[in-house]
Amino acid sequence: MRAIKTGLVVVAGVLLTSGCHGGSQSSETSAASAPAEVVVASTPSATVSPAAPPVAGVTTLDGTAFYQNGQALYSVKGTKPARKVTGADLFQQTVSPDGKHIAHVSQDGMVFTGLDGTSGRRTVKVAVSYHGDTTQPTYFWTADSKSVLIERVDKRKAGGQAEKTTAGTLRISDGTFTALPKSVQGGLNYRMSGDGKKLVYQKGCSISTANVDGSEVRQVPAIGLQSSAANPSRIEVCYLGPVNYDGTRATGVVFRMTDANNPGGEVPDKLLDLTTGKVLPIDVADEVDAVQFLRGDALLVRARPKGDGPYTLTLFAADGKKITSRTEPAIPDPNGVINFAGYAE
Numbered sequence: 001m002r003a004i005k006t007g008l009v010v011v012a013g014v015l016l017t018s019g020c021h022g023g024s025q026s027s028e029t030s031a032a033s034a035p036a037e038v039v040v041a042s043t044p045s046a047t048v049s050p051a052a053p054p055v056a057g058v059t060t061l062d063g064t065a066f067y068q069n070g071q072a073l074y075s076v077k078g079t080k081p082a083r084k085v086t087g088a089d090l091f092q093q094t095v096s097p098d099g100k101h102i103a104h105v106s107q108d109g110m111v112f113t114g115l116d117g118t119s120g121r122r123t124v125k126v127a128v129s130y131h132g133d134t135t136q137p138t139y140f141w142t143a144d145s146k147s148v149l150i151e152r153v154d155k156r157k158a159g160g161q162a163e164k165t166t167a168g169t170l171r172i173s174d175g176t177f178t179a180l181p182k183s184v185q186g187g188l189n190y191r192m193s194g195d196g197k198k199l200v201y202q203k204g205c206s207i208s209t210a211n212v213d214g215s216e217v218r219q220v221p222a223i224g225l226q227s228s229a230a231n232p233s234r235i236e237v238c239y240l241g242p243v244n245y246d247g248t249r250a251t252g253v254v255f256r257m258t259d260a261n262n263p264g265g266e267v268p269d270k271l272l273d274l275t276t277g278k279v280l281p282i283d284v285a286d287e288v289d290a291v292q293f294l295r296g297d298a299l300l301v302r303a304r305p306k307g308d309g310p311y312t313l314t315l316f317a318a319d320g321k322k323i324t325s326r327t328e329p330a331i332p333d334p335n336g337v338i339n340f341a342g343y344a345e
Helices: none
Strands: 064-068 073-077 091-095 102-106 109-113 122-125 147-156 162-171 177-179 188-192 198-203 206-211 235-243 249-256 270-273 278-280 287-293 299-304 312-316 322-327 339-344
Touching: 064 091, 147 188, 188 235, 198 235, 206 235, 235 287, 249 287, 270 287, 287 339, 299 339
Parallel strands: 091 339
Antiparallel strands: 064 073, 064 339, 091 102, 102 109, 109 122, 147 162, 162 177, 188 198, 198 206, 235 249, 249 270, 270 278, 287 299, 299 312, 312 322
16 A cells, blocks of 8 residues: 555635544645555455346446546546546546546536536536545545535634535536435545445444435444454554445555554555455455446456556456456656546446
8 A cells, every 4th residue: 555645736615634533634734654554354255245236247448447636637548548638627536437427626616527528517516525635536426426425514614624514415417415314424435335225434434334314324343443352453444435336345545543643545445345344355466556346346456566567457347256457558647646536438
């Protein structure tokens, strides 16, 4: 796991960054040194297998991969050279699950466009709270690609930091905001399972799950718990990434509690079992940089040799079998930060 090189972008009206345990920090807080490696579970067979999605998984890497560096979004179609999609006034760009829309945060709120970055442009004026490094989105798409999950800022302190927020869905078509149930409020980085039935979110550096109607709220075992007996590996998740189809697995940035200062803002590069709280192994020899769930719970893994070398994209089926891989074309990175932002078939 590498320490991130922070290319900070400050957006008007969005000033809050949060530490792993919910405490507010200045947006000028610097990243700490790389933490110790996290030991993953050696026996994935001991975990509960996810439910099989009713749709076929992605089987090729012929689609378009998207990357963002905090200032611009780039698309890579197959092995063609990278193409700049959006301008420098945008950040936290992500691609919708159906591969048809781009969302990003701007000076005015949330902006939605087609994949070219301009068509169908719609701006929804809303104050969005974010946490950690600003290149990492803290909103996420709903399963139907019609809305995004955000933390709306309702009240600010004198210094501009968010004092009160409400988690909810923001609909693209008309900007309607619908608050999530009270039982799941107060979290961070809300994600939705691919079947649209589960919410997965952070409470500090632990993870909770619930049905979308707010019922059956459950804390994931081990992760983020202070007890050594309950969390013998002493792990916590400081940034929660995408979730699989049935909400039983997720990606995330994982650290040990023994680290003196957990840096925020790294790309999710670990695969988590939300039933057991274990970190699952990923069958690649190189250092994993990013992990992304695709249609049908196919898993896209970005990795490169430790220290340096070209990145490789590897596609795995839902059962963990390797399907294909290819070398990633060079992508401009003026800030030293290139994050995986999505994939469109």
